[in-house]
Amino acid sequence: MSIEVNGVNKRFGDFVALDDVNVSLPTGQLTALLGPSGGGKSTLLRIIAGLESADTGTVTIEGREATHLPPQKRDVGFVFQHYAVFKHLTVAENVAFGLRIRKRPKAEVAAKVEELLRLVHLSQFAGRKPAQLSGGQRQRMALARALAVEPSVLLLDEPFGALDAKVRKELRDWLRRLHDEVRVTTVFVTHDQEEAMEVADEIVVINEGRVEQVGTPDQLYDAPANDFVMGFLGEVTSLNGILLRPHDVHLSRTPQLAGAAEGTVSRLVRVGFEVRLSVLTDDGDDVTVLLTRSHARELGLEPGAKVWVTAAAGAMAVPAMASVATG
Amino acid sequence: MASTSSAVGNGSPAVKWLLRVVVIGYLFLLVAWPTAYVVRHTFDDGLTGLRTALSDPDVVHALVLTVQVSVAAVVINTLFGVGMSLLLVRHRFVGRRALSALIDLPLSVSPVVVGLALVLVYNGRFGWFGPWLEAHGLQIVFARPGMILATCFVILPLVVREVVPVLEELGDDQEQAARSLGANAWQTFWRITLPGVRWAVVYGVVLSLARALGEFGAIKVVAGNVGGETQVATVLVQQKYQNFEQQTAYSMAFLLVFAAVLCLVVVALLRPKEGHR
Numbered sequence: 001m002s003i004e005v006n007g008v009n010k011r012f013g014d015f016v017a018l019d020d021v022n023v024s025l026p027t028g029q030l031t032a033l034l035g036p037s038g039g040g041k042s043t044l045l046r047i048i049a050g051l052e053s054a055d056t057g058t059v060t061i062e063g064r065e066a067t068h069l070p071p072q073k074r075d076v077g078f079v080f081q082h083y084a085v086f087k088h089l090t091v092a093e094n095v096a097f098g099l100r101i102r103k104r105p106k107a108e109v110a111a112k113v114e115e116l117l118r119l120v121h122l123s124q125f126a127g128r129k130p131a132q133l134s135g136g137q138r139q140r141m142a143l144a145r146a147l148a149v150e151p152s153v154l155l156l157d158e159p160f161g162a163l164d165a166k167v168r169k170e171l172r173d174w175l176r177r178l179h180d181e182v183r184v185t186t187v188f189v190t191h192d193q194e195e196a197m198e199v200a201d202e203i204v205v206i207n208e209g210r211v212e213q214v215g216t217p218d219q220l221y222d223a224p225a226n227d228f229v230m231g232f233l234g235e236v237t238s239l240n241g242i243l244l245r246p247h248d249v250h251l252s253r254t255p256q257l258a259g260a261a262e263g264t265v266s267r268l269v270r271v272g273f274e275v276r277l278s279v280l281t282d283d284g285d286d287v288t289v290l291l292t293r294s295h296a297r298e299l300g301l302e303p304g305a306k307v308w309v310t311a312a313a314g315a316m317a318v319p320a321m322a323s324v325a326t327g
Numbered sequence: 328m329a330s331t332s333s334a335v336g337n338g339s340p341a342v343k344w345l346l347r348v349v350v351i352g353y354l355f356l357l358v359a360w361p362t363a364y365v366v367r368h369t370f371d372d373g374l375t376g377l378r379t380a381l382s383d384p385d386v387v388h389a390l391v392l393t394v395q396v397s398v399a400a401v402v403i404n405t406l407f408g409v410g411m412s413l414l415l416v417r418h419r420f421v422g423r424r425a426l427s428a429l430i431d432l433p434l435s436v437s438p439v440v441v442g443l444a445l446v447l448v449y450n451g452r453f454g455w456f457g458p459w460l461e462a463h464g465l466q467i468v469f470a471r472p473g474m475i476l477a478t479c480f481v482i483l484p485l486v487v488r489e490v491v492p493v494l495e496e497l498g499d500d501q502e503q504a505a506r507s508l509g510a511n512a513w514q515t516f517w518r519i520t521l522p523g524v525r526w527a528v529v530y531g532v533v534l535s536l537a538r539a540l541g542e543f544g545a546i547k548v549v550a551g552n553v554g555g556e557t558q559v560a561t562v563l564v565q566q567k568y569q570n571f572e573q574q575t576a577y578s579m580a581f582l583l584v585f586a587a588v589l590c591l592v593v594v595a596l597l598r599p600k601e602g603h604r
Contacts, residue, residue: 051503071506078507084500088522097518098508142504149508 002027002185003048003153008057010043010209017043019209021057025187025202030179032200033189036232040209041189042157048187049078049155062152077146077184081158083138085130091141092117092126098149116144119178136167140174147182156188160195172199193233197221205229222316230318237288238320239281239309246290248315251279252308253299260310261285265303268296277301279309362584369581371574380578385555386563390582393560396471396546397539400478404535407479408486409528413520415487416494433483441480442548445473469551474559477545482538486531493527494520529597533590540586 003025010018017040025031033041046052048059050071058067066074086094092113099109117123120140122133130138139159146154159175160168176199179186190196196203197217205212205220205228213225224230227243236243240261250257263281270276275296277289287309291299301307311317369376380386415427433441449467450457460467467473501523505515521528543561550557558566560579568576 049507051507071503072509072511074507076507078504080500080504082500084504086501086504086519088525097505097510101505101509101514145504145508 002062003187004058004060005044005048006058006060008044008047008054008059010040010047010052010055016209018047018054021206021209021211023204023211023214025185025204027062027185028183029201030176030186030188030199032196032203033187033206034193034196034203034232035191035206035212037191039207041191041204041206044206045155045157045187045189048153049076050074051078075152077149077151077154079139079142079146079154079156079159081161083130083135083142083162085138085142087130089129090126091122091128091130091133094130094141095144095148097145102149112148116148119147119181120144134167135163136171139163139171143175143178147184150184152185154184154186156186158189158191161190168195175199197233205232207232224316224318227318227320235288235290239285239287239311240283241320242311242317243320244311244315244317246276246288248312248317249287249289250310250312250315251277251289251291251299253306255308257308257310260308261287262306262308263287265301265305265307268301268303275301279307281309365577365580365584368573368577376574376578377581380575383575385558386575386579388555389558389560389563390579392471392474392558393540396474396478396559397536397542399471399475400482400539401532401536403475404479404482405486405528405532408483408531408535409490409521409524412487412490412494412524413516416491417499430484430487433481438477438481438542438544438546439548442477442545445477445480445545445549449473449476468549469553469557471557473549474546474557477549478539478542481542481545482535485535485538486528489527489531489534490524493524497523529594533594537587537590540583 003023005021005023008018008021010016019040021040021044023044033044035041043052047054048061050066050069050073054067058065060066061074061076071078086097089097095113095116096109099112104112113126114123117126120143122137122141122144125133125137125141130141133141143156143159156175160171163171172195175188188199197220200217202214202216203220204214207228213220213229215223220229221233224233227236230236230243235246237246237249238244239249240259250260252260255262261281261283263279263285265277266280266286267278268275270293273293275291275293277291277296279287279289281287289309291301411426411430415423415430446454446468448455448457449460451461451466451468452458454468457467465472467476497520501519502515505519510518541561542559543565546559547562550559550562552558552562552566560583564576564579564583567573567579
């Protein structure tokens, strides 16, 4: 294991940011810390980096006790949400910073900087100031800067959070490819479940200072530990006391399956290839159902239509309020 | 100009012109005319006035002393100013706000009072530290250390108030990035923080230098006004003027104004090299 976090607690005044967190992150993998804003995931990352100190608990990086080491001795690279570029230095000087601090020979620094700028596709901007780069370019530069010192662990705090949707998506794919190329243990924080599912090998879901679940994207999606994880990873709707995905609701115009709830279509919205329905059941549930456009047309659905809804065969569902029962 | 008019609102052109005339007239009567008057009188007889003034050993001594005291005070104030700004912005501690308020004190206290206070504390006969220091061979009051001390007090807020807002705006992201890249505290300060606030520091230095060169009240009380020994330029201007040596007074006043303008020009020349921001 590359990073071991044991029994970490952190408070800011009365606010509990982390509550007895234990995580171990494997070497060479791309791990996402996923959770809602204010859930403690950034705090955990900053504690790993040494930018914040834990009240109690220990952090071990590559087998080395790091709890009380200052950030510059932890051998980690850190990438900030707002890039934290050195404004007064050129792109090349930014990337060279860590190497110059380590007093590496000039020729070695120059060669390394050139190699990294090629890796992040910024070679032609080497002599520019960061102010002349776009947000995406700045973040790639910040990544090259962090990689320059060949850290054993790369930590990224909401790396794409300040970018617009299109650039975000590009950089996300690019980060995945870069990781496959460089293979440094990477941990990134995100509140975007799509980003985490798409990029990460493993996801740690953090909410209200606690780890809710750890697993691969598939494990989390198919077997969420509780209703929070299920709700956070995708849309859910509740039907007969269970939570399930709107596309896992079976809908018919006649009572076909045992236990199906009777209701009426109260709203119908067409978005591209899908149709979203709100079905008000006679038991009082407001169920969201997702159908393909052709399926909806075949059933002849209109607002006010009488329908029967139930969980489809093979639907993944968890009992509603599971977290209240366990927590 | 478009932004000016929108900022003023939908005032008529007549109001706009009236405002301009009032502002320009105000500045002319308050700043431009009196300054120009000094310059004109300095050169009433060509360069003879300046030459006469500079041949007076008291004048030369006063000018050199002024520069020495000002430079020493500005150097000390810059070191402390940057240090205190870092303390105020990057650290949270009990009494931080009180310290911040204390730094502004010299702006509101009359310099003469400052001078008197320093004399009370440091004089050699009955001050708090004075007798002890004097017994160890260090005279503060009526000597250069006291003059530097008084000047430092007066210019105390000028560097801090320039640097603090820039440090706040800069944030500590860059510093944290430098730390994570292996820089220790000193390297981070020297390579990241200081370059980030360098313009604020330059402005602070220029402002405090201009203020130090022109300081009168505090330094007059502390220095004791011994001609050729502890008399600075501003004090000598007053004395020469009262002794009906107007020409010399104007010449020295001109030199003080010239130094101040030079400071502003230097900053204006340095500024565009900052890079394409």
